Amino acid sequence: MAPSQITYLTFGIVLILAVVFDLGLLSKKGKTVTMKKALVQTGFWILLALAFFGFLWYEQGHKTAIEYLSAYLMEWSLSIDNIFVFILIFSFFKLNEKYFARVLLIGILIAIILRIIFITVGVALVANFHWILYIFGAILIYTGISMFTAKKDEGVNLEENKVYKFLKRFLPVTSEDGNGKLAIIKNGKKMYTSIFVVIILLATTDLIFAIDSIPAVFGITQERLVIYTSNIFAVLGLRSLFFLLRGAVNKFTYLQQGIAVVLIFIGLKMLSEILGINISIYISLLVIILCIGIAILISVMRQKNKLV
Numbered sequence: 001m002a003p004s005q006i007t008y009l010t011f012g013i014v015l016i017l018a019v020v021f022d023l024g025l026l027s028k029k030g031k032t033v034t035m036k037k038a039l040v041q042t043g044f045w046i047l048l049a050l051a052f053f054g055f056l057w058y059e060q061g062h063k064t065a066i067e068y069l070s071a072y073l074m075e076w077s078l079s080i081d082n083i084f085v086f087i088l089i090f091s092f093f094k095l096n097e098k099y100f101a102r103v104l105l106i107g108i109l110i111a112i113i114l115r116i117i118f119i120t121v122g123v124a125l126v127a128n129f130h131w132i133l134y135i136f137g138a139i140l141i142y143t144g145i146s147m148f149t150a151k152k153d154e155g156v157n158l159e160e161n162k163v164y165k166f167l168k169r170f171l172p173v174t175s176e177d178g179n180g181k182l183a184i185i186k187n188g189k190k191m192y193t194s195i196f197v198v199i200i201l202l203a204t205t206d207l208i209f210a211i212d213s214i215p216a217v218f219g220i221t222q223e224r225l226v227i228y229t230s231n232i233f234a235v236l237g238l239r240s241l242f243f244l245l246r247g248a249v250n251k252f253t254y255l256q257q258g259i260a261v262v263l264i265f266i267g268l269k270m271l272s273e274i275l276g277i278n279i280s281i282y283i284s285l286l287v288i289i290l291c292i293g294i295a296i297l298i299s300v301m302r303q304k305n306k307l308v
Contacts, residue, residue, distance in 0.1 A: 007059055011052065011229055018048055019236070033101050033243040041240030049233040060225075063281060067221040068230050070285040074220065074266075075234030077259055077292045078213045080252060082206055083242050089201050092158045093194045099180055103195060104239040107202030114207045115231050119214060123224050133222075136215035137270030143212050144263035147256055163204045167197055206235065212263065219266035220284055251303050258295025262288050 021044075033041075049072055057065035090100065125132050158164055167173055171192050178184040178193035185191070210231075217227050265287050269279045 007056065007225060010055065010059075014048070014052065015232065015236075018045075033240075035244065038240050038243035042237060042244050045233070045237030045240060049237070052229065052233065064221075064223060064226060066281050066285055067223060068226045070220045070281060070288055071217045071226055071230035072234055073285075073288050073292065074216055074262065075213055075230055076237070077255070077262075077288075078209060078216075079234055079238050079241060080245065080255060081259070082209050082238060083245055085205050086202060086242055087246055089158065089198055089205070093175075093198050095194065095198055096177060099177065099195060100243070101239065102180065103198050104202065104242060107199045108206070108235055108239055110199065110203035111206035111210075112232055112235055114203060115210050115214070115235065116228065118207065118210055119224075119227050119231065122214060122218065123222070123227070126218060126222055133218060133270050134274065136218055137267040140212070140216055140219065140263045140267030140270070142267075144260040144267060147263065148260035150256070158201075161201065163201060164197065167192070167200060173197060206238075216263055216266050219270045220281070251299060252296060253299045253302055254295045255292070255299060256295075258291045262291045265291075 053065055053069050053072070056068050086104070095103065172189060173194075173196075174184070174186060174191040175194055176184065176186075176191075177195050180195060181193055182196040182199070183190055183192050214227070214231070217230060221227065266284070269284065272279060
């Protein structure tokens with residue numbers, strides 16, 4: 001069996017066991033997730049992702065492992081922006097907190113499937129049309145500049161969300177949660193509940209974020225294994241991260257700017273290949289860690305100053 005096949009097999013087995021463990025031992029249907037449980041679950045997924053980093057180092061070598069770690073950190077930091085939008089979605093639909101865990105789980109699993117499709121298409125395009133990477137680079141620079149200059153408090157109007165408007169137009173939708181059901185029978189007619197709508201919005205919101213994050217990963221590596229595994233690990237940890245950070249996500253004031261600088265750097269890294277300049281993966285990892293770390297540190301210091 002080839003080393004890549006062993007890695008895929010190991011990843012698949014670990015992933016299945018981890019999801020079963022997370023759902024069976026750390027989560028219970030219809031129960032609210034406490035801060036303590038969220039911390040345990042978040043630590044579980046982070047440690048698992050780091051353990052896979054160690055496995056990649058042993059099985060595939062240091063270059064592949066560093067690429068994976070860089071991609072994972074990128075996806076993990078971008079997921080905090082996902083959480084901000086998830087909070088708005090739950091608030092908009094006034095969803096009962098006891099349904100949060102189940103809705104997040106289903107939405108994230110759908111998002112993973114969509115990401116796999118998106119990545120597969122992207123890998124095929126890059127393999128056949130390498131110049132697409134330069135378009136990705138230009139998009140990342142534009143996105144990074146827009147993100148850096150955007151105001152943090154710019155609202156997200158869910159009433160104008162295209163997916164939500166599509167669902168309301170073509171499906172019979174009710175504002176009821178149906179006691180956790182996806183659909184109910186109302187006046188003899190099948191109606192889709194707010195639970196169903198929220199799940200679809202969570203999955204499509206993550207896919208929209210993936211339009212930025214996945215091209216960024218292509219700027220780090222074109223290794224299919226790294227792109228798949230880093231994305232899946234980061235997204236699977238999103239549910240527990242939501243419960244851990246939902247009360248503090250707005251305190252990361254400068255994280256948006258930190259992520260923006262990273263996106264601009266990776267975009268420039270992709271375009272620099274035109275000039276024959278190849279930036280080391282170690283430099284990329286260092287830039288990602290410094291930008292995200294400094295942004296979080298400044299945000300925390302600002303919050304402390306406000307409390308004084």
